[in-house]
Amino acid sequence: MNPLDATKSGFLLCIAVCMFIYTFIYLKDTLSAEQEEQKLSTNRAECGFYPDELCSALFVGKTAALKIGSICQNTYRPAALSCVQTSCNCSTVFKALHFITRPLSDEEGNFSLAYIITIHKELEMFVKLLRAIYTPQNIYCIHVDEKSPTDYKAAVQNIVNCFENIFISSKRENVVYAGFSRLQADINCMRDLVHSKIQWNYVINLCGQDYPIKTNKDIIKYIKSKWNGKNMTPGVVQPLHMKHRTQVSYREYVHSGMSYVYPTKNAKTKPPYNLTIYFGSAYYILTKEFVEFTLTDARAKDLLEWSRDTYSPDEHYWVTLNRLHDAPGATPNADWEGNIRAIKWKDQEGTVHKGCKGHYIRDICVYGLGDLQWIIESPHLFANKFEPATYPLVMDCLERRHRLKMLHQAEVPIEDDWRFQEDNSFNMKLNV
Ligand SMILES: *[C@@H]1O[C@H](CO)[C@@H](O)[C@H](O)[C@H]1NC(C)=O
Ligand SMILES: *[C@@H]1O[C@H](CO)[C@@H](O)[C@H](O)[C@H]1NC(C)=O
Ligand SMILES: *[C@@H]1O[C@H](CO)[C@@H](O)[C@H](O)[C@H]1NC(C)=O
Numbered sequence: 001m002n003p004l005d006a007t008k009s010g011f012l013l014c015i016a017v018c019m020f021i022y023t024f025i026y027l028k029d030t031l032s033a034e035q036e037e038q039k040l041s042t043n044r045a046e047c048g049f050y051p052d053e054l055c056s057a058l059f060v061g062k063t064a065a066l067k068i069g070s071i072c073q074n075t076y077r078p079a080a081l082s083c084v085q086t087s088c089n090c091s092t093v094f095k096a097l098h099f100i101t102r103p104l105s106d107e108e109g110n111f112s113l114a115y116i117i118t119i120h121k122e123l124e125m126f127v128k129l130l131r132a133i134y135t136p137q138n139i140y141c142i143h144v145d146e147k148s149p150t151d152y153k154a155a156v157q158n159i160v161n162c163f164e165n166i167f168i169s170s171k172r173e174n175v176v177y178a179g180f181s182r183l184q185a186d187i188n189c190m191r192d193l194v195h196s197k198i199q200w201n202y203v204i205n206l207c208g209q210d211y212p213i214k215t216n217k218d219i220i221k222y223i224k225s226k227w228n229g230k231n232m233t234p235g236v237v238q239p240l241h242m243k244h245r246t247q248v249s250y251r252e253y254v255h256s257g258m259s260y261v262y263p264t265k266n267a268k269t270k271p272p273y274n275l276t277i278y279f280g281s282a283y284y285i286l287t288k289e290f291v292e293f294t295l296t297d298a299r300a301k302d303l304l305e306w307s308r309d310t311y312s313p314d315e316h317y318w319v320t321l322n323r324l325h326d327a328p329g330a331t332p333n334a335d336w337e338g339n340i341r342a343i344k345w346k347d348q349e350g351t352v353h354k355g356c357k358g359h360y361i362r363d364i365c366v367y368g369l370g371d372l373q374w375i376i377e378s379p380h381l382f383a384n385k386f387e388p389a390t391y392p393l394v395m396d397c398l399e400r401r402h403r404l405k406m407l408h409q410a411e412v413p414i415e416d417d418w419r420f421q422e423d424n425s426f427n428m429k430l431n432v
Contacts, residue, residue: 051393051396051397051400054068054072054397055372055393055396055397055401058369059372059397060373061370061372069369069393070369073369073392073393077392078388078392078396080124081097081124081128082096082097083096083097083127084123084124087158090161090162093162097127097131098403098420099418100135100136100406100418102136102412104135104217104406104412105217105409105411106411107217107220108220109137111137112139113138113200113201113203113204113216113220114139114193114200114203114204114288115133115205115206116141116143116186116190116193116203116205116206117129117130117140117141117143118145118186118207118208119144119145119156119207120144120145120147120175120208121152122208122389123152123156125208125209125386125388125395128395129206129210130159132211132403133216134166135216137165138165138216139196139198140166141167141168141169141189141193142167143169143173143186143188143189144169144172145173145174146172147174147175147259169185169189169192170192171188171191172185172188176252177260178261178311178312179250179252179261179312180252180313181252182312186205187294194288202286203284203285204284205283205284207384209366209384209387210382210385210386211386211395211398212402213376213382213398214380215405215406217409222339222381223285227285227338229287230329231285231286231322231330232284232331233284233318233323233331233334234319235315235316236278236279236280236335237278237279238316245279245310245312245316246268246271246310246311247267247268248265248266248268249263249266249267249268249310250262250263250264268306268309269306271306272303272305272306273302273303275299275303275320275324277316278316278319279319280315280318281319281338281340282312282314282315283382284318285338285340286322287329290322290327290328290330292328293328294321297321299321304317339378340382341380341381341382342375342378342382342383343365343384343385344364344367345365346360346363347363354374356368357369357370358371358387361385364385365385366387366391367385367394369394375398376398403418403420
């Protein structure tokens with residue numbers, strides 16, 4: 001098939017798909033032929049012409065929508081985001097990327113979140129994540145991997161420069177999966193954050209493949225109602241099968257294009273201060289007082305030194321310190337509770353979820369279209385993992401839904417630039 005034919009058949013397929021959606025799924029309002037024609041010409045680039053109908057049907061798990069969505073996704077390449085491949089001036093960055101430029105309510109304006117975002121690739125995904133969680137009263141520390149290409153770093157810097165409350169961490173690590181550098185990256189950001197003039201209440205860490213499934217307001221309400229003044233570090237006393245992580249000494253191997261952590265034959269000493277080591281999530285939500293404590297307390301500092309040659313120390317460091325009785329906001333008796341991250345782990349298939357409809361990477365699901373309903377029904381604040389290059393429609397649907405929810409909850413007048421889509425009868429139905 002020559003490229004022209006491919007484009008043509010893609011286009012015909014798209015038309016077929018649209019007609020199908022239009023006829024079978026929505027059937028709500030009948031548009032006049034004139035309006036319909038206008039829709040067709042303006043939204044030609046979008047998968048399904050009426051993406052919100054397709055998304056709404058996917059969110060309730062309609063089988064027909066899944067079939068259409070999968071066909072659609074194979075040919076669909078969403079339009080590139082503005083200001084990502086080419087650089088823009090700041091007023092264009094705010095407008096074209098639809099950044100929300102004022103607090104959407106008093107409650108949100110008076111409760112600031114700090115975010116630590118560690119990234120190394122996929123600029124578009126980073127921008128999508130950033131504009132979803134961005135509000136002017138929050139503060140954002142971006143840790144860009146030291147080994148990322150120079151043009152990637154420059155592009156991130158270019159966007160970040162437009163915002164007074166977003167900065168790149170002053171110290172950068174060459175991050176190795178499961179290595180100490182992953183923990184150190186967060187700590188670098190924390191040092192910068194506690195010295196910032198901008199005040200904040202809680203800090204949340206994210207990676208480049210996370211995306212929020214709750215709004216800024218929902219996140220604040222959840223923290224205030226369930227965790228007021230306490231830290232969230234889901235985890236338990238280190239189970240037997242995790243002991244190897246802290247019993248022998250590990251090393252980071254970094255070489256051009258390759259890096260990993262490997263065990264040595266050297267046994268490790270007991271943890272400092274006889275600390276009981278816990279095992280938990282690397283994702284946390286911590287108070288500012290607790291962060292200050294971890295940066296200054298002798299036990300915290302010694303535990304950090306001791307953790308340098310352990311396996312995946314970010315999965316024991318925060319939870320171990322948050323189980324100390326005298327740490328600020330500590331939860332010594334907590335377990336796995338805390339709805340921080342929706343993740344489909346492979347070993348929880350059949351219990352927590354009914355399988356991954358995308359594919360697994362390192363036993364974690366990269367979400368496909370069939371996972372959308374599970375994601376939006378999850379009580380968690382964020383979900384992981386997303387790969388818009390493989391499943392563009394998954395990201396599009398979640399983005400549209402998230403922004404509609406934000407604007408729906410707003411208690412201030414909404415500016416036109418904040419909207420992703422035209423307000424019309426085809427807008428997504430929201431279960432808010
Ligand atoms: C920013 O760029 C846009 C489009 O290129 C242009 O219209 C606008 O005047 C520029 N604004 C400033 C403040 O330079
Ligand atoms: C937020 O702060 C403003 C100004 O200080 C105050 O008027 C308002 O009542 C506060 N709102 C809430 C929900 O605390
Ligand atoms: C550490 O804990 C063990 C058992 O819990 C105890 O026997 C030992 O004396 C403690 N060591 C120190 C230095 O506190």
